[in-house]
Amino acid sequence: GAGVSQSPSNKVTEKGKDVELRCDPISGHTALYWYRQSLGQGLEFLIYFQGNSAPDKSGLPSDRFSAERTGGSVSTLTIQRTQQEDSAVYLCASSSGTGNSPLHFGNGTRLTVT
Amino acid sequence: QKEVEQDPGPLSVPEGAIVSLNCTYSNSAFQYFMWYRQYSRKGPELLMYTYSSGNKEDGRFTAQVDKSSKYISLFIRDSQPSDSATYLCAPIKAAGNKLTFGGGTRVLVKP
Numbered sequence: 001g002a003g004v005s006q007s008p009s010n011k012v013t014e015k016g017k018d019v020e021l022r023c024d025p026i027s028g029h030t031a032l033y034w035y036r037q038s039l040g041q042g043l044e045f046l047i048y049f050q051g052n053s054a055p056d057k058s059g060l061p062s063d064r065f066s067a068e069r070t071g072g073s074v075s076t077l078t079i080q081r082t083q084q085e086d087s088a089v090y091l092c093a094s095s096s097g098t099g100n101s102p103l104h105f106g107n108g109t110r111l112t113v114t
Numbered sequence: 115q116k117e118v119e120q121d122p123g124p125l126s127v128p129e130g131a132i133v134s135l136n137c138t139y140s141n142s143a144f145q146y147f148m149w150y151r152q153y154s155r156k157g158p159e160l161l162m163y164t165y166s167s168g169n170k171e172d173g174r175f176t177a178q179v180d181k182s183s184k185y186i187s188l189f190i191r192d193s194q195p196s197d198s199a200t201y202l203c204a205p206i207k208a209a210g211n212k213l214t215f216g217g218g219t220r221v222l223v224k225p
Binding site: 004031033035041043045048091093100102104105106108110 | 118146148150155156157158159160163202206208211212213214215216217218
């Protein structure tokens with residue numbers, strides 16, 4: 001595709017439920033990132049995948065959060081037992097992974113936990 | 115203290131004015147500097163990418179880096195209502211793999 005695609009664009013869920021957010025990066029991009037943006041806040045790094053290397057999970061806020069990237073392409077961010085403080089926009093980005101190549105972002109998934 | 119600081123704004127200017135945006139950082143390991151623009155309900159899009167101290171121009175946009183002061187700026191000349199957005203600065207380390215974002219400055223250009 002032409003850009004990074006994320007689905008769903010909006011998700012409303014009840015507290016305690018699990019949610020899965022999907023990211024389809026730009027074709028050929030080896031690096032994939034998840035960020036979280038809370039209302040009026042900057043972007044908070046969550047997790048980074050680069051090729052076949054072990055992911056950098058240093059930004060995941062708790063063990064309720066996990067992510068996987070299958071076949072080096074599509075990624076899924078899973079939040080278990082959602083809490084109200086998980087409400088935010090979850091942004092996915094990809095890059096070519098070479099040097100300090102810039103990130104290309106999707107439009108995010110707006111998650112609301114009621 | 116956050117690693118990257120920006121005034122949240124909003125910064126309101128009349129159409130045609132110069133917009134001046136600033137960003138400070140504390141980590142001297144940051145060597146590359148990016149500016150992203152984010153429209154409401156959209157993902158950030160790369161606007162400028164610079165490495166060295168000094169100025170870099172791209173159309174109506176100029177990015178300025180002063181590594182000695184850990185201070186970066188973005189100037190928008192002849193501002194347009196379509197420039198109304200949030201501008202995020204994002205430095206990265208030379209051997210880094212993830213951007214550290216400032217909180218962003220919201221800009222409103224009034225016709």
